[in-house]
Amino acid sequence: MKEVERLRADHGFIGHPKAIGTLSIMQLCNGVGSSVVNAILIYFLIKQSPVGLGFSDSDASQLMSLFSTLMLLCGIVGSYVADRILGPRTSLRCARLASLVGYTMLALPFLGVYGYVGSQIVLCLGSMVAGRSTEALASKMYRKGDERSTAAFSMLYMLSNVAGIFAPIIVGTIADVFGYYASFAVAAVFALVALGVYGLTEKKFFGPVGLKPDDPVPPAKRNAFVLRLVLIIVVVLAVIGVLFAAGVLSVKTFSNYVSTAAIFIPVVYFIYIFKSKKTSRVEARRLLGLIPLFLCNIFAMWVWTQCISILAVYTDKGVNRMFLGFEITPAAFQTWGCILAVSFGALTTLLWTKLGDRQPKAPTKLGLGTLLWAAGPAFMAIPFALNQGGKDSPLWLLIFWVLIMLGEAITSSAGYAAAAEVAPVAFTTQMMTVWSMSQSTGAALNTLSVNFYHEGGEVPYFLTIGGTTALLGVLVLVFSRKISGVMTGAKE
Incomplete structure (x- = not known):
């Protein structure tokens, strides 16, 4: 408890706990990745091969809306997983790893449409374990009533939008000059930076904060609960894959x-x-x-x-x-x-x-x-x-x-x-x-x-x-x- 209070009292990052610095860098990197998806993914879908995947305009538009819907729905599941199973620290680590894998799959030309489908599944799974882990961790770094917390959330919001200001211009230009796969590689690099910064500073800056879920599933039921959740995900993905392969979907x-x-x-x-x-x-x-x-x-x-x-x-x-x-x-x-x-x-x-x-x-x-x-x-x-x-x-x-x-x-x-x-x-x-x-x-x-x-x-x-x-x-x-x-x- 003393260590938690010491970490909360820290002013090492522009008047905030150093952990907020870590979360800020991660939020900026995550914002770049999200901006890449929002800014250029639809163009990658509609451009003809080998530049893109050659979907029709209407199919590409539906796929973008579908991805947005699934990410939001999976995020709701993610908040539950973070609260009851993993805890915000582990959830955040898994989500950033999923982002790295997802963007890397998009950046590999030889994967083609399979890379696109795989990346969307991995990114949704990342959202399914993360939820609002960043915000949850940020809130845990302050005592109740600490006025710095409002400024911290404003900072995280601003950094996400800063990424949204610069990333589309940069990755859009890279896509025009070097191709879409190069732009997705940029997103993967930023995801790697986020994961690296978190890995290097996690123990020192966060201590025991956020290691355990706030409302954990009873230990006796935990393994069965996790196994059931994993099986449901695997079965759902398998059924969807078979239906697509059979032409039913x-x-x-x-x-x-x-x-x-x-x-x-x-x-x-x-x-x-x-x-x-x-x-x-x-x-x-x-x-x-x-x-x-x-x-x-x-x-x-x-x-x-x-x-x-x-x-x-x-x-x-x-x-x-x-x-x-x-x-x-x-x-x-x-x-x-x-x-x-x-x-x-x-x-x-x-x-x-x-x-x-x-x-x-x-x-x-x-x-x-x-x-x-x-x-x-x-x-x-x-x-x-x-x-x-x-x-x-x-x-x-x-x-x-x-x-x-x-x-x-x-x-x-x-x-x-x-x-x-x-x-x-x-x-x-x-x-x-x-x-x-x-x-x-x-x-x-x-x-x-x-x-x-x-x-x-x-x-x-x-x-x-x-x-x-x-x-x-x-x-x-x-x-x-x-x-x-x-x-x-x-x-x-």
Whole structure:
């Protein structure tokens, strides 16, 4: 215990425990890897062999949305594994090793499509053991009430976005000059650096912190529990592999099945918490107020996944990317989104701090933010409607990013705060998990909606997304006072 207190009292990393320095480097490296996947993977999928894998635009878009959905769902399982089986330290080590293996598989040209499939499986498995281990470890490095913890989480968030600012430009250029496999090799190198830094500093900087799970499975049941979990994973992967080999499953049908499941999983989880004997009727009534806000976050994620699917293809094929005689890589447009995320995030934080008790309630924030999210795809219908066969100005995309990132800055923190506010006492942590499921549901919704997309049908496609999202935002704004009453009135 004395060693833990000594580590927590340390100020060796810019006023924080040295362990936060380790986590910061790992977060930066992990951010680079994630940025590589988000920025160039879809282009690798649609380029013809030997440059890429030669998938159709629609299949590539579905695969990107499917991967996003699976990573989010696996992350939920990962939080459970870290809490009950491995502990955050071991979970984080396994996840970073999985990242190294996954990116390395993508970087090996001779593996082809098998390398791609294998990498996606390994990365999902990494997410399945990690969950929120980085955040959990960071929180354990501070005593309760230590004001440095807020700054530490802000630092981790900023470093992730810093990686998102620079990585797409760099790896996009490398992909253009040396090929996509070289870009994936860069991600593998950063994953190796993260794993190396963690391995060299883990014992010294973390001591006994995070070695054991917070809510461990009883020792007598542990081995059977782990064996059962591993067997389930192996059987599921084997069955899926056989069905694909037999032609029973295709990319489209598999994506649709997973997406449908991802939509219903949070509904079942929510009902479980609502009906639980551990949830009082007062708490249950307050939970009802979260439902429209939950829907807002689903639709926001639906809009966001356009950026790594349909609009990513449009950036590559339909946008004039020449600037001062140089061609900007399509991956570089992801950088603009990260710059806006950091800028708008800082501005809204300052605004809410300045307003204090006078700031809008969560339903008002979610309603307004959802309207901004809706404005993005609705706005993108304009260049498609006006296009006469040439390439469009990049300004359309830049304005699209401004609209949705402003919406993200308003809705993100407000959503988590609302979920925390209405969480039943017995389900405080799990309520955060339920809220995060809205992201996987939104990604799943995009995987399904891509089925209705076809080249030349962009205007109705984006107007439908923008229109339905806007309708939800308007309804939440109109009934915001009533929703707030449901969420807070039961406290009386």
